[in-house]
Amino acid sequence: MTSLTSASLAQQLAQTTCHPVLPKEFQFGIGLIVDLSATSDIWGKVTAGHSFADEIKRQAQVIQAKVEIGRYAEERTIYQDTDNFSDSQARTMHIGIDLGVPTHTPVFAPLDGKIFGFADHQTQGDYGPTIILCHQLDGLVFHTLYGHLSRDSLADLFIGKSIQQGEQFARIGASNENGGWASHLHLQIIQDMGNHTDDYPGVIDPAQADYYLNNCPNPNLILKRTDLK
Template sequence: MDASARLSAWLKDHPQTISKVVDIDTDTDRLLKLELTSANKELSIDILDNTDRFCAWVNQKLADNNCRYGIGGYMELRTIYDNRTQFDTTGEERRNLHLGVDIWGDAGTPVYAPLAGTIHSFQDNDNFGDYGPTIILTHNLDGLTLYSLYGHLSRTNLVGLTVGQRIESGQQIANLGEVHENGNWPPHLHFQLMLDMEGKAGDYFGACKKSEKDKYLQNIPDPDILLRFSNGIILTTLSS
């Protein structure tokens, strides 16, 4: 059994160990699927090139659809990265296949650890379009190692952290950061799972080349295996 299958089996056998990542009321909350591909004709270059306009677009869509959170992104091919230089590979194929799930919401929204673990690493990836403040946790699941990454946080969330620090399931670990500190994005959480950190610390690719999809599928499980948004929470599509 490969690592992804072992992970699925372990989580299925230990549902009581899984906690929330953000506050969700399953009776009242709906999640708005925000598509950030070329198929979304509303997202013009004028919007994507202006963070204030991009924020206004996200906020308006959430308000129009009466949703507290937007959601989406796992293995989504995103044209949104075309104006973000860190996704450029100097004339080669761009890194625009998104590897995590984004949860769009208000700055300050609490973020929680869905599994018990320890702090693997943390770092302020302070570049335009980057993660901004980032925390990575290590989870030992009866011998299977899983890593979870939380990007676009508040800088205050990094104060007082230490590598190896114990984190409990359901413990608040962060908040969604403001635009000026989160890599110049509308406030959201980039949540990603990795089976192997490949020697990295404080950072891991949040997007890869489309041609590398099969490779990264082996290391990057679908975060919904922990989020469980598709199980019991109504997903609503973007209104026109």
């Protein structure tokens, strides 16, 4: 096994055909790219009876979007009112990609892999049911994390279980089981898991961006949407 640099992994993934993580009509369909940064126009449309999630759904309906996309490396302030971030107010940079799709949408393995870890993180604002796969590309080892899954996605799993490219291994969870969020998939690439086994930060302090953006490169290397950087 060979240690990775962000550049070498990006080069490998750019040249690799990945199976869609979601059904093609979602992964490659019309997408609403959502801006949740502090200066976004979306906050001017939020009221006591109309949340930012409601506004995202409204905007998606206008353009008939099949998927709502939360951006990689975006700084957000939506986390600080949740229990999971109550003691980490500086964590505002999102280092995965969010894909807003209906509850129970199937999730497929982009590449051959094995179960590295899984858990049900039920603190409000956390991942909810989470699965991490370990992959190898020409001897290079890296991981993919899937957050906000359905609870039944964790059934019959064990560490080291083989998951074939294109195999459905999970489903998208509902709000009452996914950490309290609108239904979506949080997808993240992780090179070095460090001491983490069934979890990894998906939102980090921007002061640590150099390390984390290198260790967690853009998941669009797997998704391959042309409207994302």
